[in-house]
Amino acid sequence: LLLSGPGILWYKTTHNITSQLPHICGSLQVNPQCWTSEHVLEWISDHVDRIKFDASTLTLDYCTMDGATLCQMNHDQMISIFGPQLGLHLHQSLQEHKTKYGGMFGFPNPSSPESRSTPRGTHLWEFIRDILIHPERNQGLMKWEDRREGIFKFLKSEAVAQMWGQKKKNSSMTYEKLSRAMRYYYKREILERVDGRRLVYKFGKNSSGWKTEEVGMGM
DNA sequence: TTTTAGTTTCCTGATT
């Protein structure tokens, strides 16, 4: 069933076999380094589901690896294997899992600051960050004003808002509304205020994943 | 089922 060939991921998207794999589904909340190849396959399937990716373009061989192998992959390798869209999502998700559960062995890390927040779904600041750090997905939508300091600017504010709306299945998203959400980030220190400069924001101390050499080490 | 985080929507007013 699960290991019958290249069509498996597509099969998963059509038939929810989650209930048949409780032992696997319930145990993804651990250090990805400890994942078995079944965990990895389940995790990939999950992302295929979430973004409604056409998994028929994937081969099972490419998805067969254990967590340690998976964790060694960098962003570019992820993209080259899974393509820009799925690869990006997998890379993001893996980084999140690393920071969230990377603390100790096979157990969840309750002391992790992220472990109580929403585990799935991309947040606005992450969406913005990912446009900035992945030029292949960025058609002059945004640019860095100061890469080191994390200061950036919207070049096509309404276009970015439309993309955000698309991701949230909301065709009426506008920059006006998106920017309100951005302003809420000031209090949480995910963003810092940059005044006097229209369309310019700065990442704050509670944001991550944008610094040039901050690519997650195994820990 | 209730609560809550994270927006989304709307709005009034100030600034660029």
Next chain:
DNA sequence: CAATCAGGAAACTAAA
């Protein structure tokens, strides 16, 4: 003038 910025308030939605 049109586009942005500032936040308060309230509605919404998915996940806990």
